[in-house]
Amino acid sequence: MRRSPLWRLLLLVTPGLAQVVEGLVTQLDLFPDNAAATDEGWAAWSPDGETLLFGSNRGGNANLWLKTGDQAARQITDHPAFDGHGTWSPDGRRIAFLSERSGSIGIWILDLESGAVIPLVVDQPGLTLTICAPSWSPQGRIAFEAVRNSDADAVTFTGADKTLRHPNVDIFTVAENGSDLERLTDSPGSDGYPAYSPDGSLIAFDSNRTGEFGIWVMNADGSEQHQITSGGDDGFSAWHPSGGWLAFQSNRAGNPDIWMVNLDGSGLRQLTSDSANDINATFTHDGRFLTFISRRNGGDQDIFLLDLSTVPTLQVIETVQPPKKGTRCLERQ
Incomplete structure (x- = not known):
């Protein structure tokens, strides 16, 4: 039986994880031929489910890489400035990512075939971008967070992991050609980390407008903003397919x-449990596995995979078929 590229990315079952909450966790084998200490982070699966996009500081600088099956990982950006937090276009031919190559943080587009890199959104009057992955909708819009310039120098620490956050961040969207910039939120607190739903009709985000960070959902046009979770300093949401x-x-x-959590706020369940921080979740395109970042194997930051069918608290997982075509900050990788 032919195994998928996903299975050929797996390394070994992480030892010492026989816990009540957590299921089977494996570490992705991204650089099998080199044991050099590097941090990997912010994983995103290609629309066809074949290739993993991730960030790594391998070589001493943060850049973007691709890994397909048992092929060697391939570096796709090479710049002395920070490049990271990539997300795929719906057709899988381009990648939107964050970069400081212009001197300040901005969103850039990489054409995978030609290698051309062009700016999409960079700092401009009234708008200063923050370190957060953009999200690309099936309809061709890109959502991101930005801080109002009047508050651009104000930085606060939030959460047990001391996450850096600006106090007045809002969510914006822009067309993939850089036109039609729209502001979707304008709360007195911080609204950030937007993530489009699989069909592009909704955006999940985190907000502390009530005094603590929780997960919120709104329509793609910014209407009907409503809270999903509370009481846990919640953030970095990712949609199941x-x-x-x-x-x-x-x-x-x-x-x-x-x-x-279910979309209506019910069914709250814990999926991972480890003394190391488990962060930045994303799903494989069949919905069977969840990718996340952790330092649970030591000092380096690595990418891990959770088999959702083995999570004791998760009784039913709806498996979806990977699409044939088309159809997401803490760490800087």
Whole structure:
């Protein structure tokens, strides 16, 4: 039987994880031929589910890499400035990512075939971008967070993991050609980390407008903003491919771990449990596995995979078929 590229990325079952909450966790084998200490982070699966996009400081600088099956990882950006937090275009031919190559943080577009890199959104009057991955909708819009210039120098620490956040961040969207910039939120607090739903009709985000960070959902045009979770310093949400529930990170159990919740706010479940911080969740395109970042194997930051069918608290997982075509900050990788 032919195994998928996903299985050929797996390394070994991480030892010492026989816990009540957590299921089977494996570490992705991204650089099998080199044991050099590097940090990997912010994983995103290609629309066809074949290739993993991730950031790494391998070589001493943060850049973007691709890994397909048992092929060697391939570096796709090479710049002395920070490049990271990539997300795929719906057709899988381009990648939107954050970069400081212009001297300040901005969103850039990489054409994978030609290698051309062009700016999409960079700092401009009234708008200063923050370190947060953009999200690309099936309809061709890109959502991102930015801070109002009047508050651009104000930085606060939030959460048990001391996450850097600006106090007045809002969510914006822009067309993939850089036109039609729209502001979707304008709350007195911080609204950030937007993530489009699989069909592009909704955006999940985190907000502290009530005094603590929780997961919120709104329509893609910014209407009907409503809270999904509270009480846990929640953030970094990711959609299950079915569109019915969200994974997110939370310290509601005393340490940043990955949790899930149904779209109506019911069915709150803990998915990972480890003394190391488990952050930045995303799903494989069949919905069977969840990718996250952790330092649970030591000092380096690595990418891990959770088999959702083995999570004791998760009784039913809706598996979806990977699409044939088309159809997401803490760490700087």
